[in-house]
Amino acid sequence: MRLIELFFLLLKSDRLSTREIAQHFNVSVKTIQRDLDKLTVLGIPVIIHRGINGGVEIEKTYSLKKGVLNNNEFNFAMLALYIGNHLVKNDIFENLIKKILLVSGEKAKSEIKDFEKYIVLDITDKKLDLESNLHSEIIYCIKYKKVIEVYIDSNVYMVNPIKYVLKDNGLHLYAKLDDRFILIPINKIKTINVKDQVFNEEFTDYINNKVNIEIL
Numbered sequence: 254m255r256l257i258e259l260f261f262l263l264l265k266s267d268r269l270s271t272r273e274i275a276q277h278f279n280v281s282v283k284t285i286q287r288d289l290d291k292l293t294v295l296g297i298p299v300i301i302h303r304g305i306n307g308g309v310e311i312e313k314t315y316s317l318k319k320g321v322l323n324n325n326e327f328n329f330a331m332l333a334l335y336i337g338n339h340l341v342k343n344d345i346f347e348n349l350i351k352k353i354l355l356v357s358g359e360k361a362k363s364e365i366k367d368f369e370k371y372i373v374l375d376i377t378d379k380k381l382d383l384e385s386n387l388h389s390e391i392i393y394c395i396k397y398k399k400v401i402e403v404y405i406d407s408n409v410y411m412v413n414p415i416k417y418v419l420k421d422n423g424l425h426l427y428a429k430l431d432d433r434f435i436l437i438p439i440n441k442i443k444t445i446n447v448k449d450q451v452f453n454e455e456f457t458d459y460i461n462n463k464v465n466i467e468i469l
Contacts, residue, residue, distance in 0.1 A: 434457075
């Protein structure tokens, strides 16, 4: 992540000293020098000026599209960001698009306009807020295999959370309830209670298990 942030910092800034960059990221000068070497290996034209008025900058004529991504990769990257920005309630996608617009100019603007012409995203009624407390807890429990109690209306279900599943009618939690595999619509969940109990069982992947799954 620091490498990406360093890349955009250099793009939007005039010449910076390695000491200034190190202070910005709260790391050592040697760490920044290693990061600059990595950017160079990736084909990014990092220019290092020596002497009293020295510093680091990226060649002013540099283009993200030309330097790192071929045409197809650039188009797919922009498409992924465009879709993500329309699905997820998070500033990250929008900020990334703005940064790429800053770097790649008219090419990126043209791609966005094309997407708006021929792509309509009608998957969910509202954007997914994956940074809410509920989603943060569910993601934590999926990652660390923690059992949860799910509260829906007046019912409580103790389940093993497996994965999120995005369907055309919204986000669902793929989970195991006793001996059954279920999908729980996230918009039905009032709250959850994280238990101390963990599970070690490996479950059948959602795609290969669709015929056996019930919607709660």
